[in-house]
Amino acid sequence: MQLAKREKYFITAAVIVIVFALLIQFAIMPFVEKRQRFKNNLTVMQNNLQQMVALRQEYLMLQQESDTLAQRLAGREENFTLFSFLEKAAGIAGVKDNIKSMKPSASTGKGPFKESLVEMKLERITLGQMVGYLKLIESPEKLVSIKRISIQANKKETQFLDVVLQVLTFTE
Structure with a gap:
């Protein structure tokens, strides 16, 4: 069977198109x-790297704060206790007789530093006495801060206040 010249061109063109299609399908x-997958992976890895850099910076900042906290604790007098600090400050502020109760809590926390907490109830104090006392006990150098405060007017004498404080410090 003889093919005409025109048919040979069609068959040759068809073979070329088929080979070209197979080449595209299986090679290109x-x-x-794969190139697109690598680009996607690269984007994901760049995002992961940025997160890791941000986490590293946060870690270094926390480490520095921890070192600062350790330095402050080392600078505090050796036998410092929150309970005695609050009692001494109450004497200076003139509210020692108004202390109804002081309840120390067990130290809590994980890691090198523990939280020490004292809940203190003061009755029949004036606003001026309360402000003076708060100024005395809120001490960044001694790492003492107010965690929670509740202020109410005294039920019997409304010119006086009843105050409940939760005072916090850190220990090693």
Whole structure:
């Protein structure tokens, strides 16, 4: 069977198109897909790297704060206790007789530093006495802060206040 010249051109063109389609399907497309996958992976890895850098900076900042906290604790007098500090400050502020109760809590926390907490109830104090006392006990150098405060007017004498404080410090 003899094919005409025109039919030979069609068959040759068809073979070329088929070979070209197979080449695209099995050689070029996998390469393009892998390249796209690598680009996606690269984007994900860049995002992960940025997160790691941010976490590292946060870690270094926390480490520095921890070192500062340790230095402050070392600078505090050796036998410092929150309970005695609050009692001494109450004497200076003139509210020692108004202390109804002081309840120390067990130290809590994980890591090198523990929280020490004292709940203190003061009755029949004036606003001026309360402010003076708060100024005395809120001490960044001694690492003492007010965690919670509740202020109410005294039920019997409304010109006086009843105050409940939760005072916090850190220990090693």
